[in-house]
Amino acid sequence: MDASTGPGVALTMNLSADGLYAAQINGKDLVVYNDLTSTNRDAQVCRLKENGVKFIKFNPRCVSVQGTHDGQTRFLLTANDSRITAWQLNPLQVLGEIENLEPGTLGVDFGKSGQEILVFHAWNTKLTIHSLETGQSSVIKSPKSASHLGFGYRPVTGHLAILLKHDMSDLLTIHEPRSHELLGRVTLSTVDAQGLKWSPDGNWIAVWDAASAGTRVLILTADGQIYRTYHGSPDDDDLFDLGVRHIEWAPSEGAEEASRFLAVGKVNGSIDLLGTRTFSLSTTLSHIFAADTQTCLFWRERFTSAMGDGDYTETSSSSAANMSPESPSSARGVSIMTFSSDGGHLATVDSTRSNVVWIWAINQTPQLTSVLVHEQPVRQLLWHPATPQLLINTVTTSLPSIRWWSPNTRPVIARVPTHKSESGKYDVKWLAESEPDSAFWFGSTEEYVVGYLSAEDGSSVKFEVITSVTSQGYGKHEGCVTSS
Structure with a gap:
């Protein structure tokens, strides 16, 4: 989702760092979606000079600019093999261009x-x-x-x-x-x-x-x-x-x-x-299934229906080890390390067992607190920007679903009502400053949905859809604004 490698790979959609804006190329139109969790959400559309845009990226923060309704705006970059265009949002308009790019440009960024x-x-x-x-x-x-x-x-x-x-x-x-x-x-x-x-x-x-x-x-x-x-x-x-x-x-x-x-x-x-x-060196953390489980809970993903519904069941250390075959990947070592926003937890994935998430509590003496074993390799781990909630995104070859973990709470799995991706690869991103504050994106090149998890009957959870965006636009098209 984060196109930071420059012109070269075509993208259907890109999200801002805080998840509050989305942009996509639809033919020769640049479409930017605003206020994604608001009932007054809208889309801005501008015509591109030429086809072939291969790169979209938002700048990571608002910038002070005169002439906007609140003095603050975002910038957006689009690029093809010969031209980079900088766009100002709110209203959507061209801010500047860099033309005659040298062939083989390796990267473009803010x-x-x-x-x-x-x-x-x-x-x-x-x-x-x-x-x-x-x-x-x-x-x-x-x-x-x-x-x-x-x-x-x-x-x-x-x-x-x-x-x-x-x-x-x-x-x-x-x-x-x-x-x-x-x-x-x-x-x-x-x-x-x-x-x-x-x-x-x-x-x-x-x-x-x-x-x-x-x-x-x-x-x-x-x-x-x-x-x-x-x-x-x-x-x-x-x-x-x-x-x-x-x-x-x-x-x-x-x-x-x-x-x-x-x-x-x-x-x-x-x-x-x-x-x-x-x-x-303060301490060394090791991705080994130790026999001592007094301070650690082991969870195994299981599917409960032919429709792809699933949940986590508590298991033993030895059983978890047996359910974690070595990855066929040639890469070795710690592939993912990510700290919670308060620095109290560290979530990791070792490429030897790429389907296992290890969660360490590091507030006092660092110790392993949870191990979650999945059927498929882990694609992303994302901590909430303000609270210790972890989204776990695996390569899901059955129906699209998301996994969620938080301290002192049973981890859960929820199906997401979106188009199934044949590759099984989806992307997720938390929304900042959203209502509810636990809303997030989930999607693939075909469709992205914004929603949050809610308890249904005390034991299961449901993904509640706020809105969705496809190649044709919003799931609902209220308030669309077009600027030329």
Whole structure:
């Protein structure tokens, strides 16, 4: 759903980060849907100059713009192989265009402010940053990757950190907001840096190396100075160190507080939790079915009817292990790590058993609290933006359904009344600031529905539909507004 890889893959629909807007291309029309949970919902339509749009993306936040009804608006990008168009919403109109794109553009994205467009050129020769405010452009040569892991913006201040490749060495540079003036530059001791992530408080940058280099995570200060390099636990055997797959910071506990942990997901399937005071090992989480189940509940997905209805039944550790065949995927290691918004829980998936969700409580001493075993591989894990509710989206080859977990509550499965996808692949996204506050999207390329889960009789749940969007528009077409 998040088209962050640039022109190249056709999309039917894209959602804003908060789920409150949706956009799709219908022939030569750009259609944007607003107020998705409101009875006054509407759609705006604008005619495109040409066919062949392959990319749609919303900027992640509202931007102050004069001339809109409340002084705030969203921007939207569309792109084909030769042109990028920036759109202003409310009302929907063209804000600016970038024409004559070089062939083979690798990526297009918004910058931190929402009024900058990042264009990664073919072969990663350069990154051009176009300002929608001033019309000026800045160039950064030799970005290492067009992936969102190759660069990042410091929280609050918006300083840009980016990985570069120069003379076979990895470099990290820090740039001023808006002007992109170079503030700092450091040569990294990495073999092949895989990505970087700012800490939520903006005080640290973590860079991890290729798995072939073994465990190597560099911690740098906000101005790009090396503070520490983590090489794994002193007890680890270097001969069996398979390296790092990816990392994740725990959320900050307050507006000015630091994250408690940096999670390092390893190729061997374990997770090292580093305390952020010294960036030394606090504990290691292991994806192994232990016999001790005193603090952990094991749940197994089961289907209760030929129509695809299902629920979770409590099971034992040994039984759960037997129901979890190894994945045929050649990928190894921790494939998903995601913290709840309050930082109290961590949900993970190990690619060796890609159908199993592990949920860890980490408020005090980290411990495994729930294991959920499914029939099919897990596609997405999404925590609610404000409360510890987890949506579990698996590759569902039967009828479309969603799984839900929350602490101290029995997990549930609910069918979703939408078109069945032959691939079994659906996408989900929570809505922010919605009523009810637990509403979310669920859908595929054929149709998206917005709804929430409600209890039917105390033991089962139902997905209540608020609205739906198909290639023909809303399920109900009230209030459609067309602008040319």
